[in-house]
Amino acid sequence: MRYISTRGGIEPVAFREALMMGLARDGGLILPERYPDVSGRLAAWRGLSYAELAFEIMRLYATDIPEAELRRMVGEAYATFDHPEVTPVRKVGDLYILELFHGPTLAFKDVALQMLGRLFEYQLEAEGGELNIVAATSGDTGSAAIHGVRGRKRQRIFVMHPAGKVSPVQEMQMTSVTDDNVFNLAVSGTFDDCQDIVKTLFRDLAFRDAHRLGAVNSINWARVMAQVTYYFYAAFRVQEATGCATVNFTVPTGNFGDIFAGYVAVRMGLPVSKLLLATNENDILARFFQSGEYALGKVHQSLSPSMDIQIASNFERYLYHRSGDDAALLTQWMETFAKDGKLTIPHNDALFEGGRGDTAMTLAAIKDTYERHGYLLDPHTAVGVSVAQTRRDTNIPMICLATAHPAKFPDAIAAATGQAGLATHPSIEALRDKPRRCAPIPASAQHVADYLRCHVHY
Numbered sequence: 001m002r003y004i005s006t007r008g009g010i011e012p013v014a015f016r017e018a019l020m021m022g023l024a025r026d027g028g029l030i031l032p033e034r035y036p037d038v039s040g041r042l043a044a045w046r047g048l049s050y051a052e053l054a055f056e057i058m059r060l061y062a063t064d065i066p067e068a069e070l071r072r073m074v075g076e077a078y079a080t081f082d083h084p085e086v087t088p089v090r091k092v093g094d095l096y097i098l099e100l101f102h103g104p105t106l107a108f109k110d111v112a113l114q115m116l117g118r119l120f121e122y123q124l125e126a127e128g129g130e131l132n133i134v135a136a137t138s139g140d141t142g143s144a145a146i147h148g149v150r151g152r153k154r155q156r157i158f159v160m161h162p163a164g165k166v167s168p169v170q171e172m173q174m175t176s177v178t179d180d181n182v183f184n185l186a187v188s189g190t191f192d193d194c195q196d197i198v199k200t201l202f203r204d205l206a207f208r209d210a211h212r213l214g215a216v217n218s219i220n221w222a223r224v225m226a227q228v229t230y231y232f233y234a235a236f237r238v239q240e241a242t243g244c245a246t247v248n249f250t251v252p253t254g255n256f257g258d259i260f261a262g263y264v265a266v267r268m269g270l271p272v273s274k275l276l277l278a279t280n281e282n283d284i285l286a287r288f289f290q291s292g293e294y295a296l297g298k299v300h301q302s303l304s305p306s307m308d309i310q311i312a313s314n315f316e317r318y319l320y321h322r323s324g325d326d327a328a329l330l331t332q333w334m335e336t337f338a339k340d341g342k343l344t345i346p347h348n349d350a351l352f353e354g355g356r357g358d359t360a361m362t363l364a365a366i367k368d369t370y371e372r373h374g375y376l377l378d379p380h381t382a383v384g385v386s387v388a389q390t391r392r393d394t395n396i397p398m399i400c401l402a403t404a405h406p407a408k409f410p411d412a413i414a415a416a417t418g419q420a421g422l423a424t425h426p427s428i429e430a431l432r433d434k435p436r437r438c439a440p441i442p443a444s445a446q447h448v449a450d451y452l453r454c455h456v457h458y
């Protein structure tokens with residue numbers, strides 16, 4: 001399998017090069033040249049364990065990694081999860097909840113980032129050298145990336161979060177990791193500022209090459225690849241439970257990475273009739289799928305901070321396909337959007353639907369699901385559930401992605417239910433007395449570049 005850029009400016013590369021490149025060198029996003037059609041293998045894949053299924057899917061994309069190595073990494077990555085099914089599906093009322101939070105940091109990002117740290121280490125051991133990972137986080141990517149990379153050979157990680165704008169538990173999960181190869185930066189700005197700094201550093205090709213920058217944000221194709229697995233896994237489980245041939249998914253969305261993995265699963269031949277994209281008040285993507293207009297708004301702080309995003313970096317991947325895989329047209333669209341903050345594309349993709357779950361709906365979904373079913377939703381998952389409840393097509397089972405464990409967001413749970421202390425998890429309690437390490441920094445790529453230069457020793 002070879003990989004191209006949405007902007008059309010790189011020669012096709014193999015998986016391992018795409019992995020290390022992160023953001024394409026022409027500023028675009030990396031995509032496989034084609035999606036393998038697996039519709040003929042679905043019956044055979046149904047009986048596989050999560051790790052076996054992940055291996056079958058990733059070997060189609062990571063074709064330049066020896067299969068024994070890939071199998072080893074997949075096995076190790078998913079052994080860190082505390083559930084034998086890795087991503088189990090639970091029936092809660094009329095909905096199926098796909099629990100993606102059984103990894104070390106209790107958010108779905110562990111599914112990809114436990115894999116990514118191992119893929120980087122494999123590649124660096126093979127070719128030598130070191131990698132400096134630069135990441136922006138709205139909360140969960142940072143801790144998942146840090147836990148994927150901590151203590152690993154030949155890698156350092158610099159994680160920027162918007163100061164004071166991530167939840168206290170998220171902040172604690174990041175800053176309590178004091179391994180020598182982990183650096184936390186609290187940026188005085190928004191998540192979009194942090195993400196912009198990452199992109200600026202990657203576009204500075206001289207700096208990028210001098211310090212061998214690596215990306216763990218979902219701009220890295222390997223993350224999307226790893227997330228494809230659970231769409232297949234969940235669809236199989238729900239098809240078995242219901243006898244239905246097709247399923248729907250609701251995906252709480254920020255950067256469009258998770259739902260793009262669902263789109264890839266569909267392109268590979270998984271029978272899905274709808275991907276319902278759920279946003280909080282930062283509803284640029286929900287509006288796009290309702291009206292075809294992609295128009296920038298202001299960032300609002302919400303109860304679901306990992307979705308407080310206006311510029312969704314993975315959306316470029318989707319728009320590339322909407323352009324008819326036309327890199328010149330896509331580049332023109334992205335330039336229009338950068339200039340005007342707005343882009344209109346006639347809406348004609350029946351696979352997607354968009355919906356917005358505001359704060360009141362989120363709180364009501366948490367309270368109602370707890371009172372009626374004794375099940376606690378984290379606020380991100382609750383955004384999805386609240387949107388799913390407004391438009392359920394009762395003939396087709398709806399699978400809602402549960403993207404984080406409720407114990408990561410105890411304040412939202414307490415606000416919704418009126419009870420404190422309902423949402424706990426031993427791995428969070430264990431962090432409370434640990435030492436913390438974090439450096440404050442202005443929202444400027446120059447300051448972050450200087451900080452990195454001061455903290456690398458080759």
Ligand SMILES: *Cc1c(COP(=O)(O)O)cnc(C)c1O
Nearest residue numbers: 140254255256257258306380403
């Ligand atoms: C990152 C995150 C999301 C958004 O996922 P994207 O891939 O950015 O769309 C939703 N919920 C939680 C808990 C997250 O950590």
